[in-house]
Amino acid sequence: MRVTIFGSGYVGLVTGACLAEAGNDVLCVDNDTEKIALLERGELPIYEPGLDSIVERARKSARLSFTTDVAAGVAHGLFQFISVGTPQDEDGSADLQYVLEVARSIGEHLREYRVVVGKSTVPVGTADRVKAEIQAAIEKRGVSAEFDVVSNPEFLKEGAALDDFMKPDRIVIGANNPRAAKLLTELYDPFNRNHDRVIIMGVRSAELTKYAANAMLATKISFMNELANIAERLGADIENVRVGIGSDPRIGYDFIYPGCGYGGSCFPKDVQALAACSDAVDYHSELLKAVENVNNRQKQVLFNKIQTYFNERLKGKVIAVWGLAFKPETDDMRGAASRPLMEALWAAGGRVRAYDPVALSEARRIYGDNASLVLCETAEDALDGADALVIVTEWREFRSPDLDRMKKLLKSPVVFDGRNLYDPVLMNQHGFDYFGIGRGSSIVAPGETPTDGGEA
Ligand SMILES: NC(=O)c1ccc[n+]([C@@H]2O[C@H](COP(=O)([O-])OP(=O)(O)OC[C@H]3O[C@@H](n4cnc5c(N)ncnc54)[C@H](O)[C@@H]3O)[C@@H](O)[C@H]2O)c1
Numbered sequence: 001m002r003v004t005i006f007g008s009g010y011v012g013l014v015t016g017a018c019l020a021e022a023g024n025d026v027l028c029v030d031n032d033t034e035k036i037a038l039l040e041r042g043e044l045p046i047y048e049p050g051l052d053s054i055v056e057r058a059r060k061s062a063r064l065s066f067t068t069d070v071a072a073g074v075a076h077g078l079f080q081f082i083s084v085g086t087p088q089d090e091d092g093s094a095d096l097q098y099v100l101e102v103a104r105s106i107g108e109h110l111r112e113y114r115v116v117v118g119k120s121t122v123p124v125g126t127a128d129r130v131k132a133e134i135q136a137a138i139e140k141r142g143v144s145a146e147f148d149v150v151s152n153p154e155f156l157k158e159g160a161a162l163d164d165f166m167k168p169d170r171i172v173i174g175a176n177n178p179r180a181a182k183l184l185t186e187l188y189d190p191f192n193r194n195h196d197r198v199i200i201m202g203v204r205s206a207e208l209t210k211y212a213a214n215a216m217l218a219t220k221i222s223f224m225n226e227l228a229n230i231a232e233r234l235g236a237d238i239e240n241v242r243v244g245i246g247s248d249p250r251i252g253y254d255f256i257y258p259g260c261g262y263g264g265s266c267f268p269k270d271v272q273a274l275a276a277c278s279d280a281v282d283y284h285s286e287l288l289k290a291v292e293n294v295n296n297r298q299k300q301v302l303f304n305k306i307q308t309y310f311n312e313r314l315k316g317k318v319i320a321v322w323g324l325a326f327k328p329e330t331d332d333m334r335g336a337a338s339r340p341l342m343e344a345l346w347a348a349g350g351r352v353r354a355y356d357p358v359a360l361s362e363a364r365r366i367y368g369d370n371a372s373l374v375l376c377e378t379a380e381d382a383l384d385g386a387d388a389l390v391i392v393t394e395w396r397e398f399r400s401p402d403l404d405r406m407k408k409l410l411k412s413p414v415v416f417d418g419r420n421l422y423d424p425v426l427m428n429q430h431g432f433d434y435f436g437i438g439r440g441s442s443i444v445a446p447g448e449t450p451t452d453g454g455e456a
Contacts, residue, residue: 001025001187004077006102008035008066010046010161010265010332011119011154012083017051018165020058022190028066029073039066047331047358050162074109079187082130083119083154088269093276094123103130107137110145115180118151121210121270123277127151127174127203148180151203153210158264159329166191171198174206211277214270215288220255221262222294228258228438229301238438239420258437260392260418261298263326263335268295299337302390302418303344305435309388309414315349320386320410322379323393323419324356324363331359333366337418338392346372355382357395383409394419403430 001024005016008030020026030036035045042059044052058064067073074080084098099120106116116134118127131149138145151174156164171188175181181200185192192198201209228238238258246253262268275288310317326336333339342352354363355376367373376382379397383389383406391398399421407413413432415422420436427434 001079002077003027003079003081003187004029004073005081005083006030006073006105007082007084007098007120008032008039008045009083009085010048010158011156012081013039013044013046013055014048014051014156014161014165015081015083015119015154016064017054017058018162018191019187020064021054021166024063024187025076026058026064027073027076028064029068029070030066031068031070033068036066036068048158048161049329054162070105071109074106074114075111077114078183079115079117080106081117081119081152085265086120086122086269086273088272091276092272093280094121094269094273096122096126096129099126100129100133103133104137106147107134108141110134110138110147113146114148115183116147116149117184118149118207119154121153121214121266121273122151122207123211123273124204124207126207148175148177149203150175150177150180150184151206152184153206155210155213158332159327167194168197172206172209173198173200174203174209175200176203211270211274214267215274215291217255218262218267218271218295219287219291221257221259221267222291222298224256224258225261225298225437226294229298231438232440235440237424237440239436241438258420259298259394260302260337260341260437261295263299263337264332265334268292268335271295299340300344301437302337302341302392302416303348305416306345306388306390307348309416309433309435312348314345317350317387318385318411319345319350319352320382320389321352321354322356322382322389322391322398323395324354325359325393328393328395331356331362333359333362336392339366341390341392342373346370353382353384353386355379356393357397380405380409385409385411387411388414388416390416390418391421392418394421403427403432407431 003019003024003026005012005028008028012028016026016028038045082099082102084102086094089095127149134147153172168191173181173184185198231238231241242256245251246256271288271292275285278285321338324333324338325331345352351372353374353376360375363375415432415434417436424434424439
């Protein structure tokens with residue numbers, strides 16, 4: 001089938017590459033000329049495991065191409081996917097300008113039947129606005145043309161995006177017209193062979209399903225972070241509590257890891273956008289606001305621990321930061337916990353030596369020539385001469401470090417672990433002052449032994 005994708009970011013590019021891999025003829029349109037030039041040269045604007053090889057394969061077989069030409073995009077595909085960004089507006093609601101801009105362009109060029117597929121995460125009612133925008137542009141031309149608008153939210157996770165797209169848990173199709181739903185179901189057939197994953201519902205329900213999924217996941221994280229803070233003050237170890245509650249199948253082990261706050265381009269903005277949607281219909285969600293507030297507070301926890309440890313004297317201190325991306329297996333630093341942490345360290349007069357396996361160039365792009373930031377090529381290099389280590393992203397390569405070497409490289413053996421990667425008892429045995437999240441009374445003066453995790 002012929003498919004056009006508007007927006008060649010994380011979602012658009014993965015969608016385009018996977019649909020091309022399944023044998024479709026895909027044209028990706030983006031208004032970022034640099035991004036399109038890069039893609040045409042065979043380079044990728046993002047890091048996503050496995051994406052390079054499938055893009056390369058699809059390009060070579062001419063099933064995947066790239067353009068900035070909107071008219072060519074509308075002429076190309078029976079399906080017109082909208083996968084552009086929906087960033088947060090000043091009031092927390094979703095900024096729909098890019099989605100509506102694409103809708104308008106589709107209306108300006110539409111000649112024959114098209115299925116317009118909303119893949120961006122959008123407030124309930126957006127498909128109606130997209131439809132109206134397209135219709136208005138068609139009428140302005142004084143022509144008539146047929147189209148349907150369906151909602152097909154994307155649930156992929158950065159870092160595992162290809163697997164999520166190729167073997168989805170569910171394919172949600174929100175359509176008020178069976179013809180469009182049937183066509184889109186056919187397009188997804190290759191990803192649906194093992195068992196039927198298509199869930200068809202009304203457009204508004206599909207739009208809300210996406211927000212509901214992200215809000216539920218964010219709620220689980222904020223709940224665990226809240227519990228971690230309580231555990232820490234009560235002298236309990238949240239890691240034991242986590243295993244204790246996860247064993248209940250009604251709760252489960254997934255997504256209940258305490259940490260230094262959720263980030264990324266989706267959870268923070270989607271929780272706020274859902275709260276804004278809800279406010280707009282006069283229902284003021286206490287829970288969604290609490291989820292966000294708990295998360296914002298959690299992003300301060302590491303800095304507060306560091307500041308307490310150094311008696312609020314961070315001026316001139318060098319802090320090694322392991323992990324800049326908002327989670328492992330991606331170079332995406334949007335909403336990453338590393339950012340408020342480093343910014344707070346700088347504001348307090350500290351300096352940072354940071355390492356991330358893939359996000360260094362993204363950090364360079366964001367922070368440019370910041371004299372207080374040294375980007376290091378290896379994890380060990382970041383430790384060299386630092387007064388403490390902070391772990392922000394749980395990359396696999398941080399899981400089993402050479403503790404003796406770590407101790408030698410650090411100026412003082414102090415570790416603040418925002419992802420609870422290590423055993424506190426082991427760390428203490430190796431002579432480290434070690435502070436995790438929610439692990440007993442973990443704030444101690446230098447030289448004292450923390451009690452966290454001791455009950456294990
Ligand atoms: N990133 C994720 O993990 C993820 C997962 C599920 C859903 N989503 C949702 O998918 C949408 C896209 O997210 P993303 O992370 O891919 O965003 P992104 O910022 O990586 O990519 C968006 C792309 O759209 C392009 N664009 C903007 N206006 C355009 C226009 N008028 N015409 C053509 N291209 C245009 C931008 O240049 C950019 O390349 C968002 O609504 C997001 O919430 C994201």
